[in-house]
Amino acid sequence: MNRRLELVFNTGAGKTYKITVDAPKENLMPSEVSAAMNAILNADIFNVEGGLAGIAEASIVTTERQVIDLT
Numbered sequence: 001m002n003r004r005l006e007l008v009f010n011t012g013a014g015k016t017y018k019i020t021v022d023a024p025k026e027n028l029m030p031s032e033v034s035a036a037m038n039a040i041l042n043a044d045i046f047n048v049e050g051g052l053a054g055i056a057e058a059s060i061v062t063t064e065r066q067v068i069d070l071t
Helices: 030-043
Strands: 002-011 016-022 052-063
Touching (some): 002 030, 030 052
Antiparallel strands (some): 002 016, 002 052
């Protein structure tokens, strides 16, 4: 099963901007995610229309791959 962390920000243009992180560590604490998102906001390193204006949400997404035998 694959896991990824999705960080969603609001932009100054009234849209959202999503950053995904593959294979986040287990037992990730909300305070760690919030601190990372605030660091991203403060660094202002992404060229996003309107700039990143705030935190919208964060989630862990898990996917499972099932191979289909075609032989």
